[in-house]
Amino acid sequence: MTVKNEKxxxxxxxxxxxxxxxxxxxxxxxxxxxIATKTQEKGLVIVHTGKGKGKSTAAFGLVxxxxxxxxxxxxxxxxxxxxxxxxxxxxxxFADDVTITAMGDGFTWETxxxxxxxxxxRAAWERAKALIADDEHQMVVLDELNIVLRYDYLPVDxxxxxxxxxxxxxxxxxxxxxxxxxxxxxxxxxxxxxxxVKHPFRAGIKAQKGIEF
Amino acid sequence: MTVKNEKxxxxxxxxxxxxxxxxxxxxxxxxxxxIATKTQEKGLVIVHTGKGKGKSTAAFGLVxxxxxxxxxxxxxxxxxxxxxxxxxxxxxxFADDVTITAMGDGFTWETxxxxxxxxxxRAAWERAKALIADDEHQMVVLDELNIVLRYDYLPVDxxxxxxxxxxxxxxxxxxxxxxxxxxxxxxxxxxxxxxxVKHPFRAGIKAQKGIEF
Numbered sequence: 451m452t453v454k455n456e457k458x459x460x461x462x463x464x465x466x467x468x469x470x471x472x473x474x475x476x477x478x479x480x481x482x483x484x485i486a487t488k489t490q491e492k493g494l495v496i497v498h499t500g501k502g503k504g505k506s507t508a509a510f511g512l513v514x515x516x517x518x519x520x521x522x523x524x525x526x527x528x529x530x531x532x533x534x535x536x537x538x539x540x541x542x543x544f545a546d547d548v549t550i551t552a553m554g555d556g557f558t559w560e561t562x563x564x565x566x567x568x569x570x571x572r573a574a575w576e577r578a579k580a581l582i583a584d585d586e587h588q589m590v591v592l593d594e595l596n597i598v599l600r601y602d603y604l605p606v607d608x609x610x611x612x613x614x615x616x617x618x619x620x621x622x623x624x625x626x627x628x629x630x631x632x633x634x635x636x637x638x639x640x641x642x643x644x645x646x647v648k649h650p651f652r653a654g655i656k657a658q659k660g661i662e663f
Numbered sequence: 664m665t666v667k668n669e670k671x672x673x674x675x676x677x678x679x680x681x682x683x684x685x686x687x688x689x690x691x692x693x694x695x696x697x698i699a700t701k702t703q704e705k706g707l708v709i710v711h712t713g714k715g716k717g718k719s720t721a722a723f724g725l726v727x728x729x730x731x732x733x734x735x736x737x738x739x740x741x742x743x744x745x746x747x748x749x750x751x752x753x754x755x756x757f758a759d760d761v762t763i764t765a766m767g768d769g770f771t772w773e774t775x776x777x778x779x780x781x782x783x784x785r786a787a788w789e790r791a792k793a794l795i796a797d798d799e800h801q802m803v804v805l806d807e808l809n810i811v812l813r814y815d816y817l818p819v820d821x822x823x824x825x826x827x828x829x830x831x832x833x834x835x836x837x838x839x840x841x842x843x844x845x846x847x848x849x850x851x852x853x854x855x856x857x858x859x860v861k862h863p864f865r866a867g868i869k870a871q872k873g874i875e876f
Contacts, residue, residue, distance in 0.1 A: 470777040478775065491871055498717060502855040504724075508717035511724035512874065518753030519872050540731030543756040562691065564683040622874060641861035642715040647854035658704055659732050661725065661835060 493588075493621040494639040495613055499596060499630035502644035509591050509624045510537055516622070517544045521588040524549040524581040528574050528627075529594040535659070549587070551577050571603035582617050589622040596627025599634065606631040613637065706801075706834040707852040708826055712809060712843035715857035722804050722837045723750055729835070730757045734801035737762040737794040741787050741840075742807040749872070762800070764790050784816035795830050802835040809840025812847065819844040826850065 461469070496512070498505035513523050530552050541548050553574040575598075581590045599606045610633050617623060625634065635641050674682070709725070711718035726736050738761065754761050766787040788811075794803045812819045823846050830836060838847065848854050 467777045471775045474775040485870075494871075494874060496874075497860075499860075500858070503853065504711060504717060504721035504855045504857065507724035507728070508721035508857075509724070510727060511717075511720035511722070514723060514727050514753040515720070515749035515874075518749035518751065520752075536728035536731035538731065539733075540727040540757075544753075562684045562687040564680045635860065638861060640716060641859075642717045643858040643860050644717065644721075645713070645856040645858050647710075647712075647848065647856050648851060649853060657698075658707075661707060661709075661728075 491620070492639075493617065493619060493623070495617075495637060496622065496624045497596075497630050497634060497638045497641045498624070498626045498644060499628055499635075499641065500643035500645050501628055502646035503649070504644045505626040505628070506593055508642075508644075509593060509626050512622075512624055513548070513589065513591060514540075516589045517547055520547075522547045522549075522586055523589045523591070524587045525551070525591045525593060526574055526578045526581065526595075527552040527593045528571065528598045529553065549581070551581075567601070568603045571598045574598075575604050575609070579612055579616070582612070582621065582623060585618060588620070589624065591624045592626070594627040595625045596630045596634070598627075599631050600627075600629045606633045610634060610637045704833070705852075706830065706832060706836070708830075708850060709835065709837045710809075710843050710847060710851045710854045711837070711839045711857060712841055712848075712854065713856035713858050714841055715859035716862070717857045718839040718841070719806055721855070721857075722806060722839050725835075725837055726761070726802065726804060727753075727757075729802045730760055733760075735760045735762075735799055736802045736804070737800045738764070738804045738806060739787055739791045739794065739808075740765040740806045741784060741811045742766065762794070764794075780814070781816045784811045787811075788817050788822070792825055792829070795825070795834065795836060798831060800834070802837065804837045805839070807840040808838045809843045809847070811840075812844050813840075813842045819846045823847060823850045 498508055513525065516523050525548065527550070538550070541550065551574065553570045578590065578592055578595075581587055595604075595609070598604050599609065613623060614637065625638075630641070711721055726738065729736050740763070751763070754763065764787065766783045791803065791805055791808075794800055808817075808822070811817050812822065826836060827850065838851075843854070
């Protein structure tokens with residue numbers, strides 16, 4: 451490393467520029483070649499998992515991108531109160547193109563009632579199935595479904611089987627929540643793990659409007 | 664594990680429910696206690712990095728959440744063409760509250776011109792500085808700034824120093840891009856690494872409207 455850095459330091463600006471242009475030319479050629487092989491279009495099953503921030507927020511970003519492209523989007527919240535004020539206010543500007551369904555109750559540590567949680571999860575999933583199978587929406591977000599699957603309130607096999615058999619070819623389904631099941635990861639097309647590197651909670655900073663809700 | 668699972672399997676549904684209620688009661692008490700200690704409000708420096716998807720998309724989600732909360736937001740794109748069609752169309756519905764500045768040219772493998780990239784990075788940063796320091800916007804997104812810092816087109820020390828000295832206390836700054844510099848991570852309040860677990864590109868699927876742009 452040191453030798454290499456000294457070598458680079460010895461180069462003139464013009465030499466650095468020429469070297470850069472050559473490197474970037476190669477990079478562009480390689481990228482263009484790869485992109486040319488990617489020709490298939492299909493509706494994706496996307497999973498955002500991990501302990502870090504950004505799982506639901508990135509799903510929310512996908513929702514707005516899709517809405518901006520004129521798509522119709524449905525959102526099913528498996529944990530109540532997760533997408534609140536800011537999101538809902540912003541979505542009002544797209545009221546004709548977006549459907550939001552919230553599971554009736556809170557969840558787990560709020561309800562402290564396992565049977566009620568199971569019934570609510572089942573009701574939300576029945577609604578989700580209709581939205582996944584219809585030909586009206588181009589994207590369906592199942593927010594915090596992973597939590598429900600992790601607690602075994604819904605069998606993961608049933609969810610994967612439904613996606614496999616009943617999701618229209620071109621429909622995108624976005625699933626969020628930490629602790630995604632392996633069965634779901636295996637089936638998904640795109641999986642991102644949001645890893646927490648640093649969190650302001652540790653420094654005594656509370657959840658804030660515009661950032662957390 | 665087997666022993667524990669067999670024990671759980673031997674429990675009746677009513678016993679499982681009671682055990683669940685007790686566990687959740689404790690969890691809620693612990694959470695409430697933690698939340699009570701978080702009292703500080705401040706503008707956050709947020710970094711989305713890592714090789715996975717969702718860095719810019721989650722920033723975009725934060726933008727809409729903030730807009731939904733009535734905040735004013737500014738976006739500076741350090742790589743041209745990254746936030747396109749969908750985002751821009753969706754942002755039009757909030758035209759009074761959002762400012763977008765795109766760096767004049769493409770970047771790196773597209774331009775293949777180091778001096779032009781450095782000049783464009785400098786121009787975008789000068790614009791960013793004005794937006795970070797003003798009292799008009801409550802959130803500023805510096806999309807793909809990490810790439811510019813990684814290539815040393817802007818000195819990271821200059822960026823951190825400016826954030827430290829000139830960012831108003833309550834302003835949120837969101838910085839995206841892979842390979843975030845350690846100096847920036849050290850200074851940031853909230854850092855998430857988006858890790859790629861699975862990507863559809865590998866399966867020959869191309870970038871699609873509504874998902875990638």
